[in-house]
Amino acid sequence: APTTSISTTSLPMTSAPGAGALVAPVVDRLLLADAVARSKWVSHGAIDDPARERAVIDAAVAGAPPATADRVRAVVRDQIEASKTVQRGLFAGWRAAPWTAPHAATDLSSTRRRISDLTTDIVARVVGHDPRDPACMADVASATLRTVAERGLTPLQIVASVQAERSLCAL
Numbered sequence: 001a002p003t004t005s006i007s008t009t010s011l012p013m014t015s016a017p018g019a020g021a022l023v024a025p026v027v028d029r030l031l032l033a034d035a036v037a038r039s040k041w042v043s044h045g046a047i048d049d050p051a052r053e054r055a056v057i058d059a060a061v062a063g064a065p066p067a068t069a070d071r072v073r074a075v076v077r078d079q080i081e082a083s084k085t086v087q088r089g090l091f092a093g094w095r096a097a098p099w100t101a102p103h104a105a106t107d108l109s110s111t112r113r114r115i116s117d118l119t120t121d122i123v124a125r126v127v128g129h130d131p132r133d134p135a136c137m138a139d140v141a142s143a144t145l146r147t148v149a150e151r152g153l154t155p156l157q158i159v160a161s162v163q164a165e166r167s168l169c170a171l
């Protein structure tokens with residue numbers, strides 16, 4: 001009908017609170033890897049911080065129902081590994097082109113507070129979502145493509161987003 005607006009995309013809208021709703025906090029958390037990497041580059045800190053990783057995972061599991069512990073652990077582990085993918089990629093770029101490297105440190109502890117808050121948000125959505133939902137993968141894929149376009153993710157961030165989403169949908 002002439003009054004119907006024309007869709008600009010062939011992808012389905014994911015307005016229902018399905019798995020696609022997980023993508024925003026996952027990407028928000030991933031994008032904080034940039035501030036973390038800048039801080040570590042300037043302070044000569046290590047990308048891997050196993051003690052902080054344990055604290056993040058333990059807090060996530062403690063805040064979730066015991067029956068969801070394995071899923072929560074897997075999802076949070078993916079977020080951590082994806083963050084390190086971005087950090088390693090940025091470090092590699094800064095090593096290869098030192099004139100592009102940051103000079104001003106960002107405050108790691110305030111960034112970590114935001115990462116912890118987003119982890120809490122992600123866990124709450126994971127716990128509230130059925131990973132066997134047959135639409136899960138399509139929801140995640142379309143929400144990701146929309147986010148990539150809307151937020152202008154870099155190739156490194158796109159690759160790491162896929163890594164971060166690995167455990168969101170069950171087989």
Ligand SMILES: C=C(O[C@@H]1C=C(C(=O)O)C=C[C@H]1O)C(=O)O
Nearest residue numbers: 036047048049052053056080083
């Ligand atoms: C983001 C950081 O880098 C790594 C990733 C972490 C995470 O994603 O929670 C935690 C510790 C680090 O191994 C950080 O150090 O805070």
